[in-house]
Amino acid sequence: MKTTPRTAPRTPDAVDTDALIEDLRTLVEVESPSRDLDALTASAKAVAGVIESRLGGQAVLVESPSGPHVRWSGGGTPRVLLLGHHDTVFPLGTLARRPFRVEDGRATGPGVFDMLGGIVQAVHGVALLDDPSGVEILVTCDEEVGSPSSRALIEERALACGAVLVLEGAAEDGALKTGRKGCGTFEVTVKGVASHAGLEPEEGVNALVEAAYQVLDIVALGRPEAGTSVTPTVSWAGTVENVVPAGASVVVDVRVVTAAEKDRVEAAFAALRPHLDGAELSVRGGIGRPPMPESASADLFALARTLLPGLEGKAVGGGSDGNFTAALGVPTLDGLGAVGGGAHADHEYLIVGAMAERAHLVAGLIDAVRAS
Structure with missing residues (x-):
């Protein structure tokens, strides 16, 4: 894989931050605890609605014993898989206690950082592309409980696409996740x-x-x-x-x-x-x-640094669905979602000012991978 993108990164002004926040609110306000099939069905429909409203086409609900996964394709030969999940660790009722808010440059609410913000940023990143062909989006419903029903689908689409960008929240200080235990x-x-x-x-x-x-x-x-x-x-x-x-x-x-x-x-x-x-x-x-070795992300991370010089990478202890794709030998870069912190905690937050930049990073990486 080459490490020089053939397209210059776009300016963050091309992304409408108000639209990002609107879509984030839509997803956060449909609670989606793992294993709650009714809640996950409503959440999957909301995710599909956001994708279709911003990208067109049809977002398909893939039924499973764990609930619906959401899959969208930009057509053409598969080249890049954008991988996320819409289930959260928070039980129904959390939203009433901790509603979606945007204050002092931070968005808060259950799931904003892990990982609804990453889904929204990725969708808006794909919307920046002149041509979405070769791009697939897969948003699963069971990542927080070990991906029992989605793993086979994740692995199938990763192998078909040949590169995976994982929309989990960034590491500390906005670093990308280049390795996972x-x-x-x-x-x-x-x-x-x-x-x-x-x-x-x-x-x-x-x-x-x-x-x-x-x-x-x-x-x-x-x-x-x-x-x-x-x-x-x-x-x-x-x-x-x-x-x-x-x-x-x-x-x-x-x-x-x-x-x-x-x-x-x-x-x-x-x-x-x-x-x-x-x-x-x-x-x-x-x-x-399985472990996600840093070698799996090396080429993609090099591409990311040509788009955002000074971007840091970090190996972390937590796992994600990127572990599965990396174990197959598919180039995988993680942590491309929200910049913020407090995953799985009441103080979870997302930095609104970083959303547009990360949407552009996703768009630039897609262009770079497709040009390589």
């Missing part, structure tokens, strides 16, 4: 034997004690020097205070930089064994999102 969740469940904690504790097999041993074994799997974190995050055990607990579980978040570490950690979880006689273990889960 692989990530996944494991759950270790312990089966013990209940008994009276006062009369005959020795007759039981204490699942809580076994879980404590397992937590120590699990934490020891981390390798900070290799970028591998293994972090127990949620646990439960027992029923009432005078019964030796017969059951316990530990949920573990895992992040890895390399495929070799993914394999090592998955094998280590499979090899966990109980410490107490009579205890039984079961392990489920895995590292569902």
